[in-house]
Amino acid sequence: MKKITVAIDGYSSCGKSTVAKDLAREVGYVYVDSGAMYRCVTLFCQQKNLITDGKVEEVKLRSLLPQVKIEFRKNAEGKADAYLNGENVESEIRSLKVSSQVSIVAALPFVREALVALQQEMGKAKGVVMDGRDIGTTVFPDAELKIFMTADPEVRAQRRYLELKEKGQEEPFEAILENVKQRDYIDEHREVSPLRKADDAVVLDNGNITREEQKEFILNLFKQRTGA
Numbered sequence: 108m109k110k111i112t113v114a115i116d117g118y119s120s121c122g123k124s125t126v127a128k129d130l131a132r133e134v135g136y137v138y139v140d141s142g143a144m145y146r147c148v149t150l151f152c153q154q155k156n157l158i159t160d161g162k163v164e165e166v167k168l169r170s171l172l173p174q175v176k177i178e179f180r181k182n183a184e185g186k187a188d189a190y191l192n193g194e195n196v197e198s199e200i201r202s203l204k205v206s207s208q209v210s211i212v213a214a215l216p217f218v219r220e221a222l223v224a225l226q227q228e229m230g231k232a233k234g235v236v237m238d239g240r241d242i243g244t245t246v247f248p249d250a251e252l253k254i255f256m257t258a259d260p261e262v263r264a265q266r267r268y269l270e271l272k273e274k275g276q277e278e279p280f281e282a283i284l285e286n287v288k289q290r291d292y293i294d295e296h297r298e299v300s301p302l303r304k305a306d307d308a309v310v311l312d313n314g315n316i317t318r319e320e321q322k323e324f325i326l327n328l329f330k331q332r333t334g335a
């Protein structure tokens with residue numbers, strides 16, 4: 108069966124990673140969480156105190172960026188954890204502290220340039236499912252299957268709330284909803300690679316469907332595109 112590239116883009120907390128992981132597992136592809144890479148750079152900025160009053164010290168970050176090493180390593184459960192300079196940061200990068208500053212870091216053109224190059228390298232052999240905001244538009248404009256996911260902000264905030272609670276990081280629902288809306292706005296309005304649906308992407312609104320239904324929906328599209 109021919110190998111393809113699957114690009115899954117959409118709003119934050121839409122369940123992109125659930126869809127992407129389910130599909131990758133089902134068809135034996137590699138899953139790459141591009142958002143985790145922007146989160147790692149954000150955590151690095153926080154570790155080095157490069158963000159003050161919502162502004163990043165760009166000159167410093169630019170000079171330090173070559174020192175940022177991002178990897179994904181499989182854990183005991185077979186899931187890929189994000190590593191920043193050799194340290195497992197999988198849990199830390201999902202905190203509200205990182206979430207609240209990641210959009211400003213992801214809006215920096217030189218950060219995007221570096222991470223897009225890394226993502227293209229990771230996916231060059233195809234057989235990859237990558238999720239993010241600009242995968243179908245910028246990283247892999249020739250991807251054979253592009254999905255654009257969406258759902259109401261309240262639904263997404265509720266999901267994030269439960270996700271954080273499960274990890275023992277309970278935060279007020281209102282703060283999470285505010286963060287979701289704020290990130291939508293910044294993601295859609297940034298100058299470089301703003302979040303938008305690629306013309307040839309299939310829209311999936313998963314506010315009212317089950318995980319099984321969405322899995323089947325995507326798997327059918329995958330079969331069509333691979334000719335399986």
Ligand code: DC
Nearest residue numbers: 119141142145209213239240241290
């Ligand atoms: O998917 P996520 O919520 O983990 O992504 C974290 C942030 O990174 C999100 O606010 C937007 C940004 N991002 C991006 O700009 N481009 C990507 N390809 C992936 C994520």
